[in-house]
Amino acid sequence: MQAKLALSWSGITWILDASGSCFIPEFETLIISDFHVGKVQHFRKHGIAIPLAAARANLGKLQWVLAKYEPKKLLFLGDLFHSDVNSELGLLQELRTIHPSLEILVVPGNHDRYSLTAQGGLFTITPEQFHMGGIIFQHHPPEQEVNEPTVHGHWHPAIQLRGKGRQRMRLACFAFSAKTAVMPAFGLFTGKADLPSLPFWEQVVVLSKEGIEHIPPGLLR
């Protein structure tokens, strides 16, 4: 299995990475959805002992993909933070120090409750619909049919695969329909939800520890 694969959608090339991120060479932009920084800390603050190593691994994963693609822009597709400002923000600030010239954009999501602007200097906050090269990037799925290609997050989509011998796997995925595309959650410890059966998905790409793989079109109903 491969660590990344390229596909063409809405007229441009998308490099999908096994980490759950996506790089657009044309815009030199790395896109990350539903990072949920601080979720581990949030649980721990309330006396539920999620291993701290998971929080560190979360940031490590981000640093690793940044080093791999060396993007000019980093676009967070909403739910960057899990709840209130917390100490994982400190780790994010370290990231800023390592990549001083990286342009960081944040599309607001439902979990980003506190005023994102309070973090002035660390990143730029975009409108809820962010336009780039004729494509709309937003956190929430569009409520109606769209005319322009739209990429969103929020769902934490996964697809269930059944094999012989009652084997079952539930894998996080990217999914592309004619006009919309959904990104998987990048953050560790974020959970998954089943990919809705509509709209009609033309391409689905699943992630696992071994790598990233297309689901053969014949297996998509």
Add this chain to the structure above:
Amino acid sequence: MIDTKPLLHWFDAQGWKAFDFQKACWDAVLAGKSGLLNAPTGFGKTYALFLPQLLRQMHLGEIKSRGQIRLLWITPLRALTADLEKAMNKAAAELGLNIRVETRTGDTDASTKQRQRQSLPEVLLTTPESLHLLLSRPGWHDSLQSLQMVVIDEWHELLGNKRGVLIELGLAVLKQQLPSLQVWGISATIGNMDEALAVLHGNQVGKAVLIQSSELKKLQVKTIIPSSIEHFPWAGHLGIQMLDQLLPLLDQARTTLIFTNTRGQAEIWYQRLLERVPSLAGLLAIHHGSLDQEIRAWVEDALHIGKLKAVVCTSSLDLGVDFRPVEQVIQIGSPKGVARFMQRAGRSGHQPGALSTIYLAPTHALELLEASALKAAIEAGKFESREPIMLPYDVLLQFMMTLACGGGFEPDRLYAEVKSTFAFEALERRDFDWCVQFLLHGGKSLEAYDEYKKAGLLQGKVLPVNKSTALRHRMSIGTIVGDNNLVIEFMNGQRLGQIEEYFISSLKPGDHFWFAGRALEFVRIRETKVQVRKSTAPQGKVPSWMGGRMPLSSQLSAFMREKCDMAAQGVLEGDEMGALEGLLGRQAQASVIPSRDQLLVEYVESSEGFHLFVFPFEGRLVHEGMAALFAYRISKLKPISFSIAMNDYGFELLSDQRINLTEALLRDLCSSQNLRNDIMQSLNATEMARRQFGEICRVAGLVFQGYPGAPIRTKHLKASSHLLFDVFYEYEPDNLLIQQALDQALQLQLDESRLRLALQRIAQQKLVIQRLNQPTPFCFPIMADRLREKMSSESLSDRLKKIAEAAVSG
């Protein structure tokens, strides 16, 4: 010593005669001893232990005795306390002692609880969970200072699960606080009575006495032989075809309990009985664990006053108060264990010396063999053991937090107390310290960015960091973990019970289904509630509940093999075996009936593929492990895929490729070499551990189920236990809770030790390999069972078509 004459007089006045075991208990209690009482139900076990305590309080005098708790009586079931309270109050009043006997459980109203917090009654009836709630209140040391005796009722029900460990731990700290505290257990007969005594008393077992009654329950077991045995099915588990034969039995008794093995089966039987005999309407009821508490209470009351002709029920009525009107019991399908069968039989004739009558109705032909084995096992007095739980770290973590809330604990002292229990005798200080660290820091090490908040150390004591942590903990005390169930209710809010989410997800609004013995129409889901209305549709789905089937116990398995051995020699004893003559004849003709020293292997070629059948007669659980082990070992030799099926008699591996089946290959498959590793590989032990982790998370406080009144406020702290397992497994694989999940998977789910024993036994056996063109009567139930794990009403071919289509689904 105090004279027991007043008690004998009181017995005389009731027209009773005291049994020897009762007198022995009176003497032991008055001598200050601790112990375990083993006597059959309905023989006055309560009076054996309650009366001497009462006598002691009489001697103390009413004035001194009042206002201070003396006796704590713990039962596994809230429903039991009402009857006990009544009986105890009556005895106390008639013996002339004015004391308070009260109940405190989850059902107790707030004002009573408040009053009890001011001053506990002299006798308190409660559950293991409520005991722990008492221990989670600061000041419990003072309010329990006067306690003289603790009685654990139905100890056999608690012994084999984590609730038993709650008892062990609770008793350990009470005994430390009150050195002369007497501890007594009451237990039905199980295979390991001595161990039951040891678990209850921990390191004090040397001073404890075991009192066993010589009274025997008179028991009559009758198997209902199918009237047309030639047409009786070779497979199946519902047993509806026996219905007509059971109807006349209902007429001969005042009230009959009809036990089924699953809740779905109970629903179907209830429905079919009413269809067949409409005049039973109002006289027939249904009772199972998913029904709402109120509905169950109504059924129990109606049973009490003799208003019901029959109740279709499940293990939910295995224990409980005695229903005098119950004169007979019918068991549908094999009970799979001797102890369970005896317990159910004991639900009838609930008076000393009364005859208990139980009928056993088989659901398929080979269950007659089980019935015959069951009778032999009863005659030999072979009861199953209840294996105690060892080193459950999740329960220990919960208990530590309970004590932290109840005024705090000092780690050094607590370590000694915990070590005194049976479950934690082997607990290493290192692991105990890990648990303390887990409470204090949420893991191994302190980190710069961490804000972990649960418990803290103050002047050498571990205490909760704030009120909300303590409150959250109190809300989640206990080890009974509910499944992910939805409440089912009428539009007006009247509750019917609980149903599994996955069943409802298969329904569309307007669909009809049966629940609580009623036809219902699914309206909608509101939050965690399923709203329904009454339906007049004659047909509907019946929910199935996960978990369902019990495996054949090792005791019964052994007797099954004996019965087979006799049949192999042509000896068919009893009605059951006689009725099987035709079927066994066909088996012998087509293949063989395995004798004691043979393992039967049948290799059948059909249009479906190549079926390998193996018949160890070891019970479903062992077969599940063995089948996976065989499949894994064969697949190491060449690429192949299997469909696996099993029942209590044997298992089947089906593949589309021929295997070169030789004796040498079979010997390799049964080998004990590399067993642990091969089991881990073949059964996907990580996946099994992931399933175990759900319960562990809830007990250890990693998943919070929410306040009854305010579910929304805690939603932000919910994470699925699968997600938690993955995070822990990856980032803290040496976490004791992960280790516990792996151990539980191997011990509880797979029963690794029994699998090992079975393989050792097989190593001594001759292998009999039969190559056949047709399945034998032994194969048949396994083949039919094959896809039933998630069986719906669809036909087999439809289902297979769907699986092919559903290779990927979103």
